[in-house]
Amino acid sequence: MKRHDQVRIGCGSGFWGDAPDPAFELLEHGKLDYLGFDYLAELTMALLQRLRAKDPEAGYVEDAVQTMVDMAPLARRVGTRLVSNGGGVHPRAGADAIAQRLAAKGERGVRIGTVVGDDLLGRLDELVAGGVPLANSATGSADLASIRSRIVCANAYLGSEGIVEALAQDADIVITGRVADSAVFVGPILAHLGVGYDDPDLVAAAITAGHIAECSSGCTGGMSSRFDEMEAMGRVGFPILEFARDGRCVVTKLPGTGGRVDAFTVKEHLVYEIGDPRGYPVPDGVADFTSVRLQEVGADRVEVSGVRGRPRPDQLKVLIGYADGWIGEGLLMFPWPRALARAQKARATLLERFDRLGLRADAVEFSFVGVNALHGPAAPMPERDDANEVGLRVAVRTRSRDEADKVRRACSQLWIMGPGGTSFGVPMKPRPIVSLWPTFVPRDLVPHRVEMVTS
Amino acid sequence: MTRRLADIADVRSGDKGDNVSIGVLARRPEDYGAMLAALDPARVRALFGDWVRGHVEVHPMPNIDGALVLLVGGLGGGATSTLRFDQTAKALGNAILRLPVG
Numbered sequence: 001m002k003r004h005d006q007v008r009i010g011c012g013s014g015f016w017g018d019a020p021d022p023a024f025e026l027l028e029h030g031k032l033d034y035l036g037f038d039y040l041a042e043l044t045m046a047l048l049q050r051l052r053a054k055d056p057e058a059g060y061v062e063d064a065v066q067t068m069v070d071m072a073p074l075a076r077r078v079g080t081r082l083v084s085n086g087g088g089v090h091p092r093a094g095a096d097a098i099a100q101r102l103a104a105k106g107e108r109g110v111r112i113g114t115v116v117g118d119d120l121l122g123r124l125d126e127l128v129a130g131g132v133p134l135a136n137s138a139t140g141s142a143d144l145a146s147i148r149s150r151i152v153c154a155n156a157y158l159g160s161e162g163i164v165e166a167l168a169q170d171a172d173i174v175i176t177g178r179v180a181d182s183a184v185f186v187g188p189i190l191a192h193l194g195v196g197y198d199d200p201d202l203v204a205a206a207i208t209a210g211h212i213a214e215c216s217s218g219c220t221g222g223m224s225s226r227f228d229e230m231e232a233m234g235r236v237g238f239p240i241l242e243f244a245r246d247g248r249c250v251v252t253k254l255p256g257t258g259g260r261v262d263a264f265t266v267k268e269h270l271v272y273e274i275g276d277p278r279g280y281p282v283p284d285g286v287a288d289f290t291s292v293r294l295q296e297v298g299a300d301r302v303e304v305s306g307v308r309g310r311p312r313p314d315q316l317k318v319l320i321g322y323a324d325g326w327i328g329e330g331l332l333m334f335p336w337p338r339a340l341a342r343a344q345k346a347r348a349t350l351l352e353r354f355d356r357l358g359l360r361a362d363a364v365e366f367s368f369v370g371v372n373a374l375h376g377p378a379a380p381m382p383e384r385d386d387a388n389e390v391g392l393r394v395a396v397r398t399r400s401r402d403e404a405d406k407v408r409r410a411c412s413q414l415w416i417m418g419p420g421g422t423s424f425g426v427p428m429k430p431r432p433i434v435s436l437w438p439t440f441v442p443r444d445l446v447p448h449r450v451e452m453v454t455s
Numbered sequence: 456m457t458r459r460l461a462d463i464a465d466v467r468s469g470d471k472g473d474n475v476s477i478g479v480l481a482r483r484p485e486d487y488g489a490m491l492a493a494l495d496p497a498r499v500r501a502l503f504g505d506w507v508r509g510h511v512e513v514h515p516m517p518n519i520d521g522a523l524v525l526l527v528g529g530l531g532g533g534a535t536s537t538l539r540f541d542q543t544a545k546a547l548g549n550a551i552l553r554l555p556v557g
Contacts, residue, residue, distance in 0.1 A: 043535050138472055223545070225465035225480075264480070267519045271478020273469035277516050277523045290516050324536060365531075365538035373540050377504030378550035395538035435536045438472055 003194030004033075006244045009185055013037040013084070014216030016044055016061055022216070022238040022257070027071055027080055029254055030240055033192055035075070036184035037084035038214050039064045045178060046321040046434040048088040049121070049153040059090030060097065060175075068173050069101040072110050076172060083163055083184045087175040089153065091116055094175050095453050102455035110455040113166025115176035117448035120154040120318060120441070127441060134318070134439045144437070147322040152434060154320040156441060159283030159312065161197075162448040163187025169452055178319075180282040182210030189243050197284065197312060204287035204309020205247035211280065211287070212251055212269050212304065213239045219251060219269035221259030232258030248305045250297065261300040270294075279310065283317075283443070286310040315440040324435035325362065328407030329395040329428050331369070332414060335421040339390035340382065342419040343368050346392050349418060353410035354396075363397040397433065404430035461552035464490050468548020474509075475529035477548035480521040487520040493556045494522055502554060503529065506547075524551060 010032045012023030016039040027035055039061045052059030064086020075082055087094040095114040102110050120127065128134060128144065135142040155178035164187050166174045174187070189206040190196070197203055212219050216238045221230035230236075237257025242250040253261050270289055274280050277289035286309055293306040334342035347366050354361070367373040369391025371382065394411070398404045408427045415424055460479070463486040468477040481490040496511040509527030516522055530544055531537035541547055 042533075046535075223467060225467065267480055267521060268465070268467045268478070270519065271476075271480070271516070271521055271523055272467050273471055273476050274478075274523060275471055275474070275476065275525055276512070277514050290514075290518055292518055294519065321535075327536075327538065329538075363538060367540065369540075374546040375550040376506040376539075376547075378502045378506070378553060393540055395540075397536070397538060433536045436472065436533055 004192050006242060007033050007189050007192035008240065008242050009034040009036055009188050010240045011036055011213040011216050011238050013039055014214065014218060015039065015041060016063060018216055020067060022236060023067070024071070025254060025257065026238055026240065027074055027078065032080045032240070034081050034083055034188035036188060037064060037067070037082070037086060038181045038184060039084060039086040040088065040178060042319060042436060043434060045089055045153045045155050045319070048090070052090055057093050060088045060094030061086040065094050065097045068098050068175065072102055072173065073107055076110065081167065081172055081188070083174045083188055085176045085179050085184055087114065087177045089119055089177060091175050091177045092451065098173060098175065099453045099455040108455055111170055111172045112453050112455070113169060113171030113174045114451045114453070115158070115162030115166060115174065115179070115448055116451065117162070117446060118156045118158045118178040120156055120446070121151070124151065124154055127445065132441055132445065134320070134441070137438045137440060147437060150322040150324070152321050152323055154318060156446045157283055157317045158446070158448055159183055160187030160190065162450050164191045165450045166452070167191040169450065171452065180284070181214040182207050182282055183284060185210030185213055185241065186284050193245055200285055200309040200311050201307060202247050203285040205249060205307040206243065207280065207282055207285055207287040207309070208289065208292060208304060208307045209241045209243055209249040212266055213241050215269060215272065217259060218272060219266050220253050220261050221265055224265060224268060226264065230259055234258065247307060248303055250301050250303050252301045261302055263294045263296050263302055266294055266302045266304070281313055283312060285312045314443055316443050316446055318439045318441050320437040320439060321434045322437060324433045326398050326401050326404035326430045326432055327395055328398060328404030328430045329393070330407055330411030331391055331393050331425060331428070332411060332418065333389055333391045333423045333425070334419065336386070336388050338385050339387050340368065340371065340385040342421060343390045343392040345419045346414055346422060349414060350394060350410055353413055354406070357406045357410060359396070359406045360403055361396045361398050365395045367393050369393055401430050458556040459552060460490065460493050460554045460556055463556060464552065466548040466552060468544050470530055470534045470543045473528055473530050473533040475526040475544040475547055477524040477526070477551055478521060479524060479551065480519065484520050487517065489556050491515055491522055493554045494524060498554060499524060499551065502550065506531070
């Protein structure tokens with residue numbers, strides 16, 4: 001691949017369910033070299049494994065595959081390559097689906113690169129037998145056997161190497177399984193500049209840029225504390241990164257789109273969902289966010305520079321998901337006057353119903369919507385019971401679906417035995433819990449592979 | 456009248472496993488010191504009571520007049536298993552803005 005001095009890359013999706021129209025605007029008007037898409041959240045992998053268990057050809061993010069199909073013709077014309085992690089737990093099937101649907105549209109010759117190797121569901125026993133303890137890094141527990149029969153998914157977070165390789169093999173579209181969110185940006189950046197992983201500062205700069213862009217409008221006014229200053233958020237522009245060989249990166253968006261890019265919106269996302277900012281670790285390297293300099297260099301243009309980094313870790317993070325019981329929940333709403341007193345009486349009545357129904361629960365949590373549902377103990381109780389309305393929310397963790405369903409039944413029974421004014425909306429069905437077992441595995445035990453199909 | 460962190464800072468929060476990540480940003484550089492002083496780990500811990508099972512870390516980010524507060528074991532088991540309505544702690548971080556500023 002030719003070495004370039006700058007790369008222009010947009011973010012087309014920050015999660016499965018994100019708005020598609022800003023991504024199409026970026027593709028049409030962004031003059032992009034690449035468009036990167038993140039679709040995977042922690043729970044997504046468990047959900048996709050369930051789909052694949054029912055249908056061996058499923059397991060990818062359907063919306064991701066269809067978006068690639070819809071975009072591919074225009075992407076070819078404008079010279080933009082598409083990189084996503086929408087392969088979920090079955091990237092190969094996702095790539096095949098893209099190829100088949102493109103061929104059916106008469107779009108032939110599109111090269112689709114697949115990165116696989118992250119899925120460890122079938123390799124856990126082999127890893128343990130080989131001496132990898134897979135101990136829970138949050139709790140310290142080394143007793144994987146206690147959850148072994150309930151495991152529903154196990155994926156390593158891969159870095160961007162497979163993406164770089166697929167792009168070097170002239171992929172028009174790259175679709176991966178679980179890679180670090182930032183990897184769908186780091187991969188194209190490094191591939192386009194023609195650099196490897198041996199300059200920790202440059203890699204850290206790419207990681208930082210990827211982190212800023214990976215949640216789409218998260219850096220262009222979405223989720224902002226200054227929400228009342230953000231215009232036309234329903235037409236928000238998704239971010240564009242202009243990343244230069246010296247590691248400087250300008251974050252911007254298309255003219256005429258909603259939202260804003262300024263030092264504050266970029267700061268807001270820099271601090272989003274991180275741990276110690278001095279060492280943000282991803283498989284490609286470790287970025288020091290306390291070294292980042294931000295400077296507004298034009299309208300909706302912020303330059304990110306000065307990023308320092310450390311070499312990539314030897315261990316890859318792995319998330320193992322396992323079935324861990326059920327949640328039953330309910331919500332009842334109560335009117336003025338004395339709305340809180342009504343909600344408190346309903347709570348006492350519900351506890352009596354739980355007792356009569358013989359509910360066996362591992363945990364029960366009540367909160368008063370309008371008072372403390374969001375901030376819990378940090379929220380002061382009101383001095384006067386004078387709110388227009390107050391809700392009572394209950395959530396219960398149980399071992400079985402039937403136990404969880406008792407919460408729905410008890411809440412329904414309050415429709416008449418509850419306080420005057422009890423209103424109830426639509427009862428909620430029990431939902432299964434997939435708990436997560438975070439762990440680590442040596443990088444060299446998780447080789448990735450790149451496969452290529454052509455439509 | 457007592458000033459609170461809400462008068463000088465903004466917040467963005469979210470989940471990181473069972474930990475809650477709270478980015479706090481001073482609105483004006485001159486308030487960065489007061490903001491950092493208000494973010495005493497023991498006071499943060501006391502504010503959230505039994506909603507935080509582990510310890511509290513406060514990491515200064517002087518380059519952006521900000522700080523990263525980490526509530527270890529603060530999400531009731533993590534986004535996929537917590538019983539809270541705010542499963543990913545998008546709203547929880549705002550509570551820190553109640554802390555008094557000296």
